[in-house]
Amino acid sequence: xxxxxxxxxxxxxxxxxxxxGAMISGQAxxxxxxxxxxxxxxxxxxLGVDEAIVLAGRLIEIVKSGNxxxxxxxxxxxxxxxxxxxxxxxxxxxxxxxxxxxxxxEAEGHHTIGLLYGGSAAGAFxxxxxxxxxxxALPGAHPAVMDLPSMxxxxxxxxxxxxxxxxxxxxxxxxxxxxxxxxxxxxxxxxGAPLAPQLAAVLQRPQGQDDxxxxxxxxxxxRKALEIADRVVALATASHQDARHG
Amino acid sequence: MTAATCNDVSLSWYxxxxxxxxxxxxxxxxxxxxxxxxxxxxxxxxxxFDLPEQFDxxxxxxxxxxxxxxxxxxxxxxxxxxxxxxxxxxxxxxxxLRAARALSQDVLILFDTGGVRLQEANAGELAxxxxxxxxxxxxxxxxxxxxxxxxxxGCYGGGSLIAGTCSKVIISEQGRLSVSGPxxxxxxxxxxxxxxxxxxxxxRTMGGKHRFLIGGADAFVDDExxxxxxxxxxxxxxxxxxxxxxxxxxxxRLERRLQRFGEVEDAVExxxxxxxxxxxxxxxxxxGAFLRAAxxxxxxxxxx
Amino acid sequence: xxxxxxxxxxxxxxGGTRAQAIVGVVASGNLEVLxxxxxxxxxxxxDIATAAHGFGAVWDAVVRDFVTRRPAGGLRISINxxxxxxxxxxxRLAQGVRKIEEPER
Numbered sequence: 001x002x003x004x005x006x007x008x009x010x011x012x013x014x015x016x017x018x019x020x021g022a023m024i025s026g027q028a029x030x031x032x033x034x035x036x037x038x039x040x041x042x043x044x045x046x047l048g049v050d051e052a053i054v055l056a057g058r059l060i061e062i063v064k065s066g067n068x069x070x071x072x073x074x075x076x077x078x079x080x081x082x083x084x085x086x087x088x089x090x091x092x093x094x095x096x097x098x099x100x101x102x103x104x105x106e107a108e109g110h111h112t113i114g115l116l117y118g119g120s121a122a123g124a125f126x127x128x129x130x131x132x133x134x135x136x137a138l139p140g141a142h143p144a145v146m147d148l149p150s151m152x153x154x155x156x157x158x159x160x161x162x163x164x165x166x167x168x169x170x171x172x173x174x175x176x177x178x179x180x181x182x183x184x185x186x187x188x189x190x191x192g193a194p195l196a197p198q199l200a201a202v203l204q205r206p207q208g209q210d211d212x213x214x215x216x217x218x219x220x221x222x223r224k225a226l227e228i229a230d231r232v233v234a235l236a237t238a239s240h241q242d243a244r245h246g
Numbered sequence: 247m248t249a250a251t252c253n254d255v256s257l258s259w260y261x262x263x264x265x266x267x268x269x270x271x272x273x274x275x276x277x278x279x280x281x282x283x284x285x286x287x288x289x290x291x292x293x294x295f296d297l298p299e300q301f302d303x304x305x306x307x308x309x310x311x312x313x314x315x316x317x318x319x320x321x322x323x324x325x326x327x328x329x330x331x332x333x334x335x336x337x338x339x340x341x342x343l344r345a346a347r348a349l350s351q352d353v354l355i356l357f358d359t360g361g362v363r364l365q366e367a368n369a370g371e372l373a374x375x376x377x378x379x380x381x382x383x384x385x386x387x388x389x390x391x392x393x394x395x396x397x398x399x400g401c402y403g404g405g406s407l408i409a410g411t412c413s414k415v416i417i418s419e420q421g422r423l424s425v426s427g428p429x430x431x432x433x434x435x436x437x438x439x440x441x442x443x444x445x446x447x448x449x450r451t452m453g454g455k456h457r458f459l460i461g462g463a464d465a466f467v468d469d470e471x472x473x474x475x476x477x478x479x480x481x482x483x484x485x486x487x488x489x490x491x492x493x494x495x496x497x498x499r500l501e502r503r504l505q506r507f508g509e510v511e512d513a514v515e516x517x518x519x520x521x522x523x524x525x526x527x528x529x530x531x532x533x534g535a536f537l538r539a540a541x542x543x544x545x546x547x548x549x550x
Numbered sequence: 551x552x553x554x555x556x557x558x559x560x561x562x563x564x565g566g567t568r569a570q571a572i573v574g575v576v577a578s579g580n581l582e583v584l585x586x587x588x589x590x591x592x593x594x595x596x597d598i599a600t601a602a603h604g605f606g607a608v609w610d611a612v613v614r615d616f617v618t619r620r621p622a623g624g625l626r627i628s629i630n631x632x633x634x635x636x637x638x639x640x641x642r643l644a645q646g647v648r649k650i651e652e653p654e655r
Binding site: 060080088095104125131236 | 278280281290291294295307309316318333334338342344345346351362365366367369370371374375376379380382383386403404406407408410411423424425426430431434439440451452456457460461462493496497500501503504507508510512513
């Protein structure tokens with residue numbers, strides 16, 4: 001599905017979205033009539049300091065505007081831009097800042113939805129899609145932390161061995177199904193059905209809770225994360241009470 | 247508690263282990279670990295790769311006192327799997343941050359990490375995302391989350407993004423803060439752009455001095471556990487929160503950085519633009535002289 | 551990974567009151583040693599997971615030497631090894647015993 005197809009499917013009532021390089025930004029009308037903010041990084045491009053600051057700036061404008069319309073961020077990116085210039089300028093701060101503005105928007109009452117419709121990897125994925133309240137994907141999306149050939153190089157394992165291991169666990173290999181099973185992606189939409197009602201269904205659901213480790217446990221892809229985190233919370237709480245009463 | 251005591255022997259933060267750093271950082275004898283090594287909560291994934299496990303999965307979390315004040319702490323062990331985030335490792339930090347929010351207690355994160363552990367990459371990546379969210383939720387509840395960077399593995403990849411969510415960052419000269427590591431940049435862009443074996447280039451592009459000068463870190467300290475301790479005590483005194491005003495100020499700060507330095511080729515040019523006398527001498531300056539030279543640095547001023 | 555287990559009679563038992571101690575980290579050429587109390591007082595059990603295969607005889611010699619030289623009785627010792635040399639192993643074991651015998655603060 002092309003970006004135009006996706007936008008047309010999501011917003012049959014119309015949208016006004018501008019493209020600037022690999023970034024898009026604008027507004028659309030939901031099937032129920034209300035507005036929705038739309039932004040995104042597209043065309044499989046890397047996310048560097050220049051892109052991150054523009055997207056974050058737009059998000060801050062949205063939060064400041066005071067309207068609490070939902071925000072949809074469309075993602076088809078590469079990884080973070082791996083360049084000397086980006087790192088010299090402090091890329092980690094720019095990517096974090098972008099993630100923080102998405103988290104801020106949600107905390108200030110905007111529904112935030114990520115729609116992964118192409119690739120995304122590593123820092124770019126964390127700063128965009130993974131910083132939304134609900135992340136959905138279209139079939140064919142291909143998230144990755146690192147591609148298998150690079151992973152083979154770093155782990156010094158033959159790629160065939162890695163592929164065989166990837167059959168046994170969703171925990172390390174790239175791909176949409178693995179990211180679903182580990183709980184990172186809430187739901188994969190049905191590309192054959194109209195998209196607008198699927199978006200409306202997501203907007204119906206409350207946000208504010210990080211559900212990903214629960215989903216990962218329920219789907220069997222990440223069995224330990226929820227249990228360990230909950231145990232630490234319980235131990236910290238108990239030791240806090242001991243310190244107060246002791 | 248009347249007078250807080252701490253370990254006052256000299257200890258290189260860079261050389262120390264995660265457990266040694268915690269012991270030297272907090273008031274003597276005050277640390278209590280959660281899910282310690284005796285519980286053997288090892289990674290369930292390393293065996294698939296026939297790799298050695300560590301009983302704490304490379305991170306120590308718990309509570310202690312800092313100058314008498316109750317704090318929650320996490321310390322990564324950079325020598326085990328490069329301090330990388332796996333499922334268990336990450337979940338321990340996520341839990342600690344969720345507890346911090348619930349209990350309104352400050353958190354210190356002692357970073358020492360190459361980023362996501364590739365053998366459990368999806369779990370590690372999601373742990374980073376969960377941790378960043380938990381940091382922001384804690385900060386919005388008024389909790390300080392302070393990052394300390396000066397370990398052998400540096401603070402790379404997803405670890406650097408978590409550091410970017412902290413309310414304060416303390417760094418030493420040895421601390422490196424960067425998303426992509428030197429080898430990754432060289433592999434992607436060629437040795438002409440970045441020679442990963444050129445140590446001087448690596449330190450001046452990603453090292454603690456440069457990060458402090460551009461506002462990427464709030465405090466610059468010696469490679470000494472006691473210096474990190476003193477700086478952490480100061481860092482916990484103000485809670486800047488994380489609201490729209492803070493992030494709008496950060497937006498302005500980061501835009502300004504791009505305007506001022508966006509066309510620059512090398513760190514030395516940035517230092518020159520900052521008005522630093524003899525900028526090429528910055529890497530050689532001892533802490534006192536460096537801090538004097540850093541007078542006109544770009545400060546974050548809580549816009550973080 | 552290769553797993554090895556030893557159950558040895560120890561002439562001297564470990565002193566102190568600490569329940570456990572841990573020393574070292576798992577890295578290339580290094581190891582972590584976790585020590586816990588476990589009766590009987592004249593026995594030391596040692597469980598090893600090592601990345602270096604085929605060194606059972608060397609481990610046997612190192613741990614036997616350890617229990618004759620150090621007060622190791624009443625300890626359950628668990629080792630994760632990243633391929634450390636025998637002298638490093640001996641050093642960590644000695645550090646571990648010293649640590650579990652340290653007075654509690």
